[in-house]
Every structure is written in C-alpha cells, then in structure tokens.
Amino acid sequence: MMTLRQVEVIRAVMVTGTIGGAAKLLNVSAPGISRLVKYTEKSLGVRFFQRQNGRYFPTPEAQNIFEQINAVYKKVDDLTEIISKIGHGALSELRIGSVPSISQVMVPRAIERVRRRYPELRIDINILKIEEAVDYLLLGRGDCVAMSYRLDHSGLDFLPLASGELFCIVPEDHELGSRKQISAAEIIRYPLIGIDPTDPYGRIMADIFARKKLKYDITIRARFGTTVCALVKAGLGIAVIDQFTVAYGGFPGVKLLRITESTKFDTYIAVKRGAPLSLHIEHFIHCLRSEMQALRLEQDGPRTPASRIRKKIT
Structure with missing residues (x-):
C-alpha cells in the first residue's frame, strides 16, 4: 500500500523525468527522493522507472499505476481547492x-x-x-x-x-445644544419623540422615567430609532435614544447629551x-x-x- 507521500514523490519523478527535478518540485533533497523511490519499488515489488542516461522513464508495467496516481493526485488537488474556498467563505x-x-x-x-x-x-x-x-x-x-x-x-x-447607555438627542440648533448633559426631569419639559413604551425597545428608554416616577409623554411615536432621529433633526422635539443608533456620527444633524441618571442596558x-x-x-x-x-x-x-x-x- 502506498502512502500519499509516496504517491507525491513517484508522480513528481514521473512529471519531471529526473530525481533532481522532482526534488526541486517538492523542495526537498535529491538523495531523499532517490531513497524513497527505491524503497517504494522494493516494498511493492514493482519497478516504476527505467533509468537511461540519468533520466527516469515509466515502465510499461507501471502505466496503469501512474493513471491511478494521477487520479489520486487530482482528488487531492480538488480537496485542496475546496478547503481553500471554505477558508475564503466561497461555499457558505x-x-x-x-x-x-x-x-x-x-x-x-x-x-x-x-x-x-x-x-x-x-x-x-x-x-x-x-x-x-x-x-x-x-x-x-x-x-x-x-x-x-x-x-x-x-x-x-x-x-x-x-452593555450600552442612552443619550438625549436634540437638534444641533436647539437651546439645549450647548449642554453636555441633562437629567430625566429636564428632558420631560420638552416635546418628546420616542418609541412606544410598551415595545421592548421603547421600554428601555421609558425605564429611566419610570424609576423617577416621571411622566413620559411622547407627543410623536415612531417604530424605529432612525425615524426618531430624523424627526428630532427636523426640529419636532427631543428624544432619548440608544448610543448604538447614533454611534460614530451615524446620524448627523443631532447633538448628543449625556443623561445624568444611570441608563445602562x-x-x-x-x-x-x-x-x-x-x-x-x-x-x-x-x-x-x-x-x-x-x-x-x-x-x-x-x-x-x-x-x-x-x-x-x-
């Protein structure tokens, strides 16, 4: 029985026609190639090559073996290609x-x-x-x-x-635009835009007011945070929004104010x-x-x- 290494070496000699060529192809020493060829021939009882003037020619007896070796090598190439594609995500x-x-x-x-x-x-x-x-x-x-x-x-x-936190967002030209932070009690003094407090996402915003027993009266309700931001930018009110929606200037035209109360979620x-x-x-x-x-x-x-x-x- 031949190992994959023996298959690789025998094929390299077959393709290049010389021990030196096979060694260069496989990036190993020539004596190692020569020894492995002799060992394989001896252990299998098959002569793979005729040696003439330093070149190696396939023997008639080995032609069928070489066809099988090429088939095995093609399968290995196919396997290598599939592994490479998987590594790049091509098949997923x-x-x-x-x-x-x-x-x-x-x-x-x-x-x-x-x-x-x-x-x-x-x-x-x-x-x-x-x-x-x-x-x-x-x-x-x-x-x-x-x-x-x-x-x-x-x-x-x-x-x-x-973990994230909430911010109060106001239009850039709003009277609160010069502030760095604001309390929940101050926020409710202004017309509020927000998500329905019964919505799980909206509940995150409403919770800071519930803890303080403050009335969270939303004058304009929207389904998504991006819509809330657009409404604030249009000057229709202020809002409480999560930091991920407005991260890295993701919504220009609004100013972020830190809320003094804990708003972690x-x-x-x-x-x-x-x-x-x-x-x-x-x-x-x-x-x-x-x-x-x-x-x-x-x-x-x-x-x-x-x-x-x-x-x-x-």
Missing part, C-alpha cells in the same frame, strides 16, 4: 438578522471585518422586528439575530454582546438553542461584540481612536 452564506438600533451602524462595521477575513462569503442581512426574530431563527431562515433586549423563550439562547445575540454555530457566525459575533464594546470604552474613557480600541479587544 452568513444569514444574520438585527434590530434596527444595532443594524444602523454597528452591524456594517462588523460585516466589514468579516468580509476582510472571508472575502468570498455570501452575506444576507435582515432588519427584523421583535415578533419576526423568533420565527427567523426557529424556522431556519437565519443563523443569529442581534438584539437590544432578550426574550424568555425555550427555543432560543441569548449570548451577551455589550444590555444587548444580545439570539441563536436557536442547540444549533451548531459555524466559524463564520462565530467570527461575526466576535466582530460585532468587539465593535460594540469598543464604542462603550470610547465613550466611557479618554477619547481613544476606535481603531486602537478594537485592536486591543481583538
């Missing part, structure tokens, strides 16, 4: 969902990093409402969903992403319970988590460039 698809607040800025930044590592990976991105996320995962339509809240569902697992990646995660999904989760944690570090501490923060986390 990453199917991800995200709530709007994370999809606006953070998901694209994570996808850019995924694309650098897997340049041929097919990617399908869906922006989902909370009621769509469960079916999206349980029916196998997607692999994971980035969420700003977690559900109590026996069929899903929730992996931590990052947690984000998650939801996956189907028991479903194996591919390397591509795991890498996407890693990239998204590090991007979101980098934003948190940047806003909590000194103004360190985000690229340097990401490098430390990665």
Whole structure:
C-alpha cells in the first residue's frame, strides 16, 4: 500500500523525468527522493522507472499505476481547492438578522471585518422586528439575530454582546445644544419623540422615567430609532435614544447629551438553542461584540481612536 507521500514523490519523478527535478518540485533533497523511490519499488515489488542516461522513464508495467496516481493526485488537488474556498467563505452564506438600533451602524462595521477575513462569503442581512426574530431563527431562515433586549423563550439562547447607555438627542440648533448633559426631569419639559413604551425597545428608554416616577409623554411615536432621529433633526422635539443608533456620527444633524441618571442596558445575540454555530457566525459575533464594546470604552474613557480600541479587544 502506498502512502500519499509516496504517491507525491513517484508522480513528481514521473512529471519531471529526473530525481533532481522532482526534488526541486517538492523542495526537498535529491538523495531523499532517490531513497524513497527505491524503497517504494522494493516494498511493492514493482519497478516504476527505467533509468537511461540519468533520466527516469515509466515502465510499461507501471502505466496503469501512474493513471491511478494521477487520479489520486487530482482528488487531492480538488480537496485542496475546496478547503481553500471554505477558508475564503466561497461555499457558505452568513444569514444574520438585527434590530434596527444595532443594524444602523454597528452591524456594517462588523460585516466589514468579516468580509476582510472571508472575502468570498455570501452575506444576507435582515432588519427584523421583535415578533419576526423568533420565527427567523426557529424556522431556519437565519443563523443569529442581534438584539437590544432578550426574550424568555425555550427555543432560543441569548449570548451577551455589550452593555450600552442612552443619550438625549436634540437638534444641533436647539437651546439645549450647548449642554453636555441633562437629567430625566429636564428632558420631560420638552416635546418628546420616542418609541412606544410598551415595545421592548421603547421600554428601555421609558425605564429611566419610570424609576423617577416621571411622566413620559411622547407627543410623536415612531417604530424605529432612525425615524426618531430624523424627526428630532427636523426640529419636532427631543428624544432619548440608544448610543448604538447614533454611534460614530451615524446620524448627523443631532447633538448628543449625556443623561445624568444611570441608563445602562444590555444587548444580545439570539441563536436557536442547540444549533451548531459555524466559524463564520462565530467570527461575526466576535466582530460585532468587539465593535460594540469598543464604542462603550470610547465613550466611557479618554477619547481613544476606535481603531486602537478594537485592536486591543481583538
């Protein structure tokens, strides 16, 4: 029985016609090639080559063997090509969902990093409402969903992403535009734009007012944070929004004010319970988590460039 190494060496001699040529092709020493050819012939009881004037010619008896060797070598080449394609993501698809607040800025930044590592990976991105996320995962339509809240569902697992905080956003030319921070009690003095407080995402914003027993009266309700930002930019009121929606200047035309009360909340990646995660999904989760944690570090501490923060986390 021949090993793959013996197959490789015999084929190299067959292709080049010399021991030296085979050694150069395989980047090994010529004596090693010569010894392995002699050992293979002796152990199998088959003469592969006739030696004439320093060149090696296939013997008639070995022609069928060489055909099989070429077939084996082609299979190895095919295997190598498939492995290479898998390494570049060519044969796979990453199917991800995200709530709007994370999809606006953070998901694209994570996808850019995924694309650098897997340049041929097919990617399908869906922006989902909370009621769509469960079916999206349980029916196998997607692999994971980035969420700003977690559900109590026996069929899903929730992996931590990052903690975030809320900001008050005002139009750039608003009378509050010169402020650095604001309290919840001050916020409710102005016309408010926001998400329905009964919505899980809207509840995150409403909670800071509920804790202070303040009336959270929304004069204009919108379904998504991006719409809220657009309404604020148009001068129709002020709002409380999560930091990921407006990260890195993702929504120009509004000013961010830090809220004096604690507004911390947690984000998650939801996956189907028991479903194996591919390397591509795991890498996407890693990239998204590090991007979101980098934003948190940047806003909590000194103004360190985000690229340097990401490098430390990665």
